[in-house]
Amino acid sequence: xxxxxxxxxxxxxxxxxxxxxxxxxxxxVAMVVGTLVAALRIAPSKWLQRLGGIYVEVFxxxxxxxxxxxxxxxxxxxxxxxxxxxxxxxxxGLYTAAYVAxxxxxGVFSVGKGQxxxxxxxxxxxxxxxxxxxxPQAFRTVxxxxxxxxxxxxxxxxxxxxxxxxxxxxxxxxxIVQARTFETNATFxxxxxxxxxxxxxxxxxxxxxxxxxAIRR
Amino acid sequence: xxxxxxLGVALVAGAFAFAGCGDDEEEPAGGGGAESTPAQQxxxxxADSTLGKIQSKGEITIGVKFDVPPFGFQNPQTNxxxxxxxxxxxxxxxxxxxxxxxxxxISDNRIxxxxxxxxxxxxxxxxxxxxxxxQINFSDPYFIARGxxxxxxxxxxTGVADLAGKNVCTALGSTYEANLKEQAPxxxxxxxxxxxxxxxLIQNGSxxxxxxxxxxxxxxxxxxxxxxxxxxxxxxxxxxxxxxxGETEMTEFVNGVFKELKDSGKWNELFDTWIGxxxxxxxxxxxxxxxxxVELVKQN
Numbered sequence: 018x019x020x021x022x023x024x025x026x027x028x029x030x031x032x033x034x035x036x037x038x039x040x041x042x043x044x045x046v047a048m049v050v051g052t053l054v055a056a057l058r059i060a061p062s063k064w065l066q067r068l069g070g071i072y073v074e075v076f077x078x079x080x081x082x083x084x085x086x087x088x089x090x091x092x093x094x095x096x097x098x099x100x101x102x103x104x105x106x107x108x109x110g111l112y113t114a115a116y117v118a119x120x121x122x123x124g125v126f127s128v129g130k131g132q133x134x135x136x137x138x139x140x141x142x143x144x145x146x147x148x149x150x151x152x153p154q155a156f157r158t159v160x161x162x163x164x165x166x167x168x169x170x171x172x173x174x175x176x177x178x179x180x181x182x183x184x185x186x187x188x189x190x191x192x193i194v195q196a197r198t199f200e201t202n203a204t205f206x207x208x209x210x211x212x213x214x215x216x217x218x219x220x221x222x223x224x225x226x227x228x229x230x231a232i233r234r
Numbered sequence: 235x236x237x238x239x240x241l242g243v244a245l246v247a248g249a250f251a252f253a254g255c256g257d258d259e260e261e262p263a264g265g266g267g268a269e270s271t272p273a274q275q276x277x278x279x280x281a282d283s284t285l286g287k288i289q290s291k292g293e294i295t296i297g298v299k300f301d302v303p304p305f306g307f308q309n310p311q312t313n314x315x316x317x318x319x320x321x322x323x324x325x326x327x328x329x330x331x332x333x334x335x336x337x338x339x340i341s342d343n344r345i346x347x348x349x350x351x352x353x354x355x356x357x358x359x360x361x362x363x364x365x366x367x368x369q370i371n372f373s374d375p376y377f378i379a380r381g382x383x384x385x386x387x388x389x390x391x392t393g394v395a396d397l398a399g400k401n402v403c404t405a406l407g408s409t410y411e412a413n414l415k416e417q418a419p420x421x422x423x424x425x426x427x428x429x430x431x432x433x434x435l436i437q438n439g440s441x442x443x444x445x446x447x448x449x450x451x452x453x454x455x456x457x458x459x460x461x462x463x464x465x466x467x468x469x470x471x472x473x474x475x476x477x478x479x480g481e482t483e484m485t486e487f488v489n490g491v492f493k494e495l496k497d498s499g500k501w502n503e504l505f506d507t508w509i510g511x512x513x514x515x516x517x518x519x520x521x522x523x524x525x526x527x528v529e530l531v532k533q534n
Contacts, residue, residue: 193411
């Protein structure tokens, strides 16, 4: 079992780092875009809300694999010189952003309407209400669902490795090793360990954040 | 809200239409059993032997490529698989007096298919090499392909030496992964599941070259004549039919069928139909054994 790992360590290592880079970059995209879209969805304008709604409906309702095909093969065919990294990070990030936006929105809505009315009537601006009253409370409720989303995103990243993008992520490298050694069980065992390390770290981070922001009851 | 919901629906519908362009790989392409009615004179094998079991089932499952013209590819009009490998498979089935059932076997899954019994026989442009001989049985070579490099017509790549620093596509689990690492160590390999993906990648410009067997590349040129072959041949690739490890009787049977095809001139006929027509080449049936094929590949 261990032989496969030691003999093909360069492959596993490079695959692991490709997955780490994909996941970290996609996480950043998902959080930034997700927050912007959530802001649109709770904005005081009907049109901005609709814009955010369209984003969520489009990116949440398309399979990730279809997004990957459109963003890579589709755009390249229409003359956009997008590379596999950009297409992979953008697809995974924008796809996850739709879910992030929904989680953030529900987090904001978990803050009682009375508090917002009170804040506005006390003379806080809309932005200040959001920043000082709503978001700190919303943040606490969204930690756990955002953690689940991050873990789902780490696992979804494996789709990039089997798609047309041909990026050498952990799953792809494991499949290359498997094709060379025919050691199917050992190879995918180590690939699973690699993903468990990443999802495990995400779980620990979520736990730590939850503890830090827990309300003492 | 209503508007955005409809937009979402429309986009999903569009995505379906998009996906519909690919070939329907689930459809088992029941290879034209029509003209090859089970031969009455088929030799009967003992019921407990592998060949006997295939005969009592009345069907032999053969793994072929579905996207590699002119060896195994789905005819878009009839949805049936056709090609040189498919003809080889039909000949084996006919000799056994059973119907051939063709399933798709890509480079990466064809050996597992034999090991787990999903397929009885693999005819999917599979090069005989030492590593694989340890995993499965091979028939005598029924075809020898040559490794080449395919580029776009306006490319400045003139051979394998120019591949350094370029993106080169080949199939995961194929012999070219190792060959290219040796002959063009500086090339950036893009490994995909099937050669149709390599064709997509070179057409959309995300790879600069595709390297694999000349006949597979010729199939791509048939589909897209803005592509061309360059350079010397990199390798020799003797194709063998794959059979489960240890099935000596079946291996000998398949060898017998191939020998008959080669001796009777039927092989040349099939070569002209499927390959010579496009390349203008004359083909001669290979006469080497599996051991010689392994040696030939080692020299690559």
